Amino acid sequence: MSATSDPMNADRPNTGSQVPAANPTVQQNPAAQSQKPGWVEHQAQRLTNLMHSVRLRLSLWFGLVLAVIMLLFSGFVYYRQAQDVRDTAITRLLYRQRDLYSAMMAAGREAGENRWPYYSSEFTFELDEHEVLLISDSQGELSGVWGEINETQAEEIALQVEALPIDHDKVRAVSVQVNNGPAYLFLPTPIYYENRLLGWMVLGQPTDPQNQLPRLSFTLALGGAFTLLIALAGGFWLADRALWPVKAITRTAREIGETDLSQRLNIHTRDELGELAGTFDNMLNRLEAAFNRQRQFTADASHELRTPLTIIGLETSRALKSARSSEEYRRVLNVVQSENEFMTRLVGELLMLARMDAGQVKLKREPFDLSDLALEVIERYAPLAADKGVRLEAGDLPELPIQGDRQYLSQMIGNLVDNAIKYSASGGARVIVETTQVQNSVACLRVIDNGPGIPAEHLPHLFDRFYRVDSARSHNPDESAGEQAIPGSGLGLSIVQWIARMHGGSVVVESEVGKGTTFTVLLA
Ligand code: ADP
Numbered sequence: 001m002s003a004t005s006d007p008m009n010a011d012r013p014n015t016g017s018q019v020p021a022a023n024p025t026v027q028q029n030p031a032a033q034s035q036k037p038g039w040v041e042h043q044a045q046r047l048t049n050l051m052h053s054v055r056l057r058l059s060l061w062f063g064l065v066l067a068v069i070m071l072l073f074s075g076f077v078y079y080r081q082a083q084d085v086r087d088t089a090i091t092r093l094l095y096r097q098r099d100l101y102s103a104m105m106a107a108g109r110e111a112g113e114n115r116w117p118y119y120s121s122e123f124t125f126e127l128d129e130h131e132v133l134l135i136s137d138s139q140g141e142l143s144g145v146w147g148e149i150n151e152t153q154a155e156e157i158a159l160q161v162e163a164l165p166i167d168h169d170k171v172r173a174v175s176v177q178v179n180n181g182p183a184y185l186f187l188p189t190p191i192y193y194e195n196r197l198l199g200w201m202v203l204g205q206p207t208d209p210q211n212q213l214p215r216l217s218f219t220l221a222l223g224g225a226f227t228l229l230i231a232l233a234g235g236f237w238l239a240d241r242a243l244w245p246v247k248a249i250t251r252t253a254r255e256i257g258e259t260d261l262s263q264r265l266n267i268h269t270r271d272e273l274g275e276l277a278g279t280f281d282n283m284l285n286r287l288e289a290a291f292n293r294q295r296q297f298t299a300d301a302s303h304e305l306r307t308p309l310t311i312i313g314l315e316t317s318r319a320l321k322s323a324r325s326s327e328e329y330r331r332v333l334n335v336v337q338s339e340n341e342f343m344t345r346l347v348g349e350l351l352m353l354a355r356m357d358a359g360q361v362k363l364k365r366e367p368f369d370l371s372d373l374a375l376e377v378i379e380r381y382a383p384l385a386a387d388k389g390v391r392l393e394a395g396d397l398p399e400l401p402i403q404g405d406r407q408y409l410s411q412m413i414g415n416l417v418d419n420a421i422k423y424s425a426s427g428g429a430r431v432i433v434e435t436t437q438v439q440n441s442v443a444c445l446r447v448i449d450n451g452p453g454i455p456a457e458h459l460p461h462l463f464d465r466f467y468r469v470d471s472a473r474s475h476n477p478d479e480s481a482g483e484q485a486i487p488g489s490g491l492g493l494s495i496v497q498w499i500a501r502m503h504g505g506s507v508v509v510e511s512e513v514g515k516g517t518t519f520t521v522l523l524a
Helices: 013-018 024-028 030-051 054-111 151-163 212-242 244-255 272-321 326-357 370-388 406-424 456-461 492-502
Strands: 132-137 142-146 174-177 183-193 196-206 366-369 390-394 401-404 429-438 442-449 506-512 516-523
Touching: 030 054, 054 183, 054 196, 054 212, 132 151, 132 183, 142 151, 151 174, 151 183, 151 196, 212 244, 244 272, 272 326, 326 492, 366 370, 370 390, 370 401, 370 406, 370 429, 370 442, 390 406, 401 406, 406 429, 406 442, 406 492, 406 516, 456 506, 492 506, 492 516
Parallel strands: 390 429
Antiparallel strands: 132 142, 132 196, 174 183, 183 196, 366 401, 429 442, 442 516, 506 516
């Protein structure tokens, strides 16, 4: 099958080699300029195909889901880390504040009881770098500020602290961005004297002195973006790999011509796509078999018709060559008549098989007695049997009511009786037709002859169309006009089998060379 140059076929591996620009001689040719838009269109088409591809959609969905998961995860990690940083800052502040508070109280005691504020001009807080300390009275009025903070902001913080509810079980802290810079955590401690709130000592330190949170956000963002990128690329690759059977199916379907159904996918993976490919292959098997059957049927039919036509042609041209005796003309006319009969019968059978294949045959089911019908057929064929010297007898024919198409069943029995007479015609030949009831619902009809029998190797093919045990004998121009001719198309038993099957039944053949043949039809 030659490769197609269809630009729509973006998935075909060989399309790359068809790009005209790859050929240097084409590039030199001015006419090649007209190829350029074709290439551009081809690439645009590939892009459009990719945009609409399941692979891309799958990987985008996958990426989106992963992005949401990673966002939630990063948010959770960041939140936990921020809490840890804040807790550490509070612990640090608590220790530091206890020291400063003790130092302040000690200084106050030294300076004398009931002195407020405790820090006098002779007392100084020894603060670390970046530490901020505020002392305010119980009204939130600022009394002193230490550290790098402007007055206004210090006042705001003092007021915020004053507004905080006093809860001895909980640590209350205020988070403020100092001087538009880093975030500070301010921890207030109430200053009591004889159970009286004198004011507040508020210590502030940078919440995250080691910049852990910005570094964490950077790591999460970078890691997230990187992971997402890898996941998208990996997802696309995986989707591409997982969907390659679909591509193979598409390609094969494209490559299957009207007359060549031999292509197969041969994808034997155990997943859903493997199952799809298997179903596709099975469908192709059935199509190919049906197609071959049809081709064979047509070839056989034309072959069968050509033989009698050739015979008629030969006989008539031989007779017309010179003047013949009236006996000779009679012989030729007999041949023509016999071949005409053969062709009429063949065309009738072909027509019937064609209608059967097309599903155009509708059975007219009616109740009747199968034994009655068998007797009718025997009577119809009695003259022929007598003519051939065959004893056609009715065997056991008990009453056997069945439901079926009388006309088709009559033809079925007729074909079997006709064959039995035809193939066993000789002195002492005997054909018996009998019926029996097997079980309650199965009617059985037998056509028994004591003819030459059929060799075992032919039995499996007997019901095939155009199959004849001795095809040479069935059509001999010299014999066809004589007594020995056994014209047969090889279609009779196919029709018998079809009629039996249409009635939910089957036909079996038993035969022994030299002893005879029995055809048994079972009807449900
Ligand atoms: P045909 O039109 O040639 O008779 P059939 O399909 O009816 O075609 O039969 C197929 C072949 O089976 C025949 O060619 C014949 O050789 C063989 N056959 C059928 N019935 C008998 C029989 N009763 N005895 C011997 N051979 C038979």
